Amino acid sequence: MxxxxxxxxxxxxxxxxxxxxxxxxxxxxxxxxxxxxxxxxxxxxxxxxxxxxxxxxxxxxxxxxxxxxxxxxxxxxxxxxxxxxxxxxxxxxxxxxxxxxxxxxxxxxxxxxxxxxxxxxxxxxxxxxxxxxxxxxxxxxxxxxxxxxxxxxxxxxSTVDDAHFRTAAAPVPAAPVPPRVPGWPAILGQGPADGTALWLRRSVPATPSAPTARVGAAISRLLAADAGRLIIPVDLRRHDREVRSTANLTSQLVLDLHREDRWNRLHSQLLAAMLRKREVAALDRDFLRNNPFANSLREAQELDGSQFPCTAILTDHGRIDTELYRTAGFRPTEYYTLPMLVPYAEMFLSTCQLDGRTEVTLSCRNRPDARPAAEAVLDEVERALLAAE
CATH class of the missing domain: 3.30.559.10 (Chloramphenicol acetyltransferase-like domain)
Structure with a gap:
């Protein structure tokens, strides 16, 4: 190196x-x-x-x-x-x-x-x-x-922060705080993790609409309980598209997930939340009192990996124009991300679409039996994306 x-x-x-x-x-x-x-x-x-x-x-x-x-x-x-x-x-x-x-x-x-x-x-x-x-x-x-x-x-x-987008999005209706949950049973292996991320990729020859909702519905097939919970990151720049900033301007939407959920129900729930600007309303909550996942550093550290208050974080980077990454001597053929681990989420899935396919990457904790369980999740995701075409 x-x-x-x-x-x-x-x-x-x-x-x-x-x-x-x-x-x-x-x-x-x-x-x-x-x-x-x-x-x-x-x-x-x-x-x-x-x-x-x-x-x-x-x-x-x-x-x-x-x-x-x-x-x-x-x-x-x-x-x-x-x-x-x-x-x-x-x-x-x-x-x-x-x-x-x-x-x-x-x-x-x-x-x-x-x-x-x-x-x-x-x-x-x-x-x-x-x-x-x-x-x-x-x-x-x-x-x-x-x-x-x-x-x-x-x-x-630009040096603006999230306060700028709260103003730009106004008026923003108040939103209910997602209730706290004790956590959902883990589905990606058991036992101690080694502290590193395990990444798995899947390239699916399909580019259906609503990939986030379809991925969420696929995960619902493997829930170890009757319900789960999703986090969907949303870019605040949508409320003022003239702003060009490299800052962290991503807020969160929290969606409830049910076993054998339908992708169109999740998609409707996601669209309704964005229409009501729920990701902006979330910025006005007291983080320490109204966080639906962990109200303190101690609580986050006490999560032992047997259950998680968030089943999965799903992020979609949309359609990627590979011409943006071409030079006279370099022709791009692949684009994907390696999602991070989040203390209170069991897995993080990232999608993007390019050249007639959807690239899916899953991250989770590296621990016993995590790999085959994560491959099973990607199998369900692949089936869901292919069935939509």
Whole structure:
């Protein structure tokens, strides 16, 4: 694993923004010892030159400074050091330490890249979910490839936080607080976990509508109880599409899940919640008093893995335009994410659609019998997506 030296960012207007309520929630989760990371992977044919990549990192970060911040008291402040690049062995699998190490938002960096070259060229971009979300990181990656093509980066340097979107979404009806539940029985293995994430991928030759609801319904077939609970992350930027920011601007919708649930019921429930702006209403709750999962760090740490108050987190990155990641010497063929572990959720599934297929990645705790149980979940997901076509 060879670190590649990086240049310093050009000097200019200092980028500073306050740590938001959403980001403080991720700081709390990180305090349990569970890394809060987004990892996006782009694979393809051809070559990415490390020196050219380092220069593209400099150019992209100059106009997306939120990916080079450090925590300074109640604020994020951009520093001169850029996201570093690590050259990985061509045969590095997802058990390689690079994919499991945490990123320190105080010492930095909050973003890093891994590059491996062999029969397939793989670029991995890892970022702290405390400071960014999927949309924010994609802004930076898209500018990275614009720079590699010799184009001008677009940039996303807004310093607004979630309070801006509360105002932009107004009026927002108050929403009931999801009731606390003791937890649902685990379905992905039993016994002690080793502290690392287990990732499984499935490529399904179908691109149906409503993939999130269909995945949720598939999971309901394997519930170990009569019910479960889903979290659906929602991008607050939908309430002001003029804002370009790399901040963590993702709020949560909580949906109840029933055994043998129907995808159209889940889809209707999700659409109704978004129509009522429930993800914005959730921002006005007292996090410590009205959190439906864990009201304290102690409660989160006491979860022993035998039951979880959240069955699954489901996130959909939508349709991916692979042309955004093409260069003169590199042709992308694969795009997927490696979802993080969440202290109170048993599994995290990420989907995206490209080139006539849906890519599904599942993360869960690595423990006895987890792999075959997770493969069974992906079998159900694959059947559900194929049946919809």
């Amino acid at each position: 060879t670190p590649t030296a990086t240049a310093t960012a050009p000097q200019g207007r200092a980028y500073t923004r306050r740590i938001s309520q959403i980001e403080r929630g991720y700081l709390n989760a990180n305090a349990t010892g569970t890394p809060q990371l987004i990892q996006m992977v782009i694979e393809g044919a051809g070559h990415l030159d490390p020196a050219e990549l380092a220069d593209a990192v400099r150019r992209s970060t100059a106009v997306n400074p939120g990916l080079a911040v450090r925590r300074k008291g109640p604020n994020w402040r951009a520093e001169a050091e850029l996201p570093p690049i690590t050259e990985l062995p061509a045969d590095a699998g997802f058990d390689h330490p690079f994919f499991h190490r945490d990123l320190d938002v105080v010492a930095g960096p909050v973003c890093e890249l891994g590059l491996s070259t062999g029969a397939v060229t793989r670029l991995v971009v890892r970022a702290s979910h405390i400071v960014t979300d999927g949309r924010g990181l994609r802004y930076w990656i898209e500018d990275l490839f614009r720079a590699l093509r010799g184009e001008d980066p677009v940039g996303a340097d």
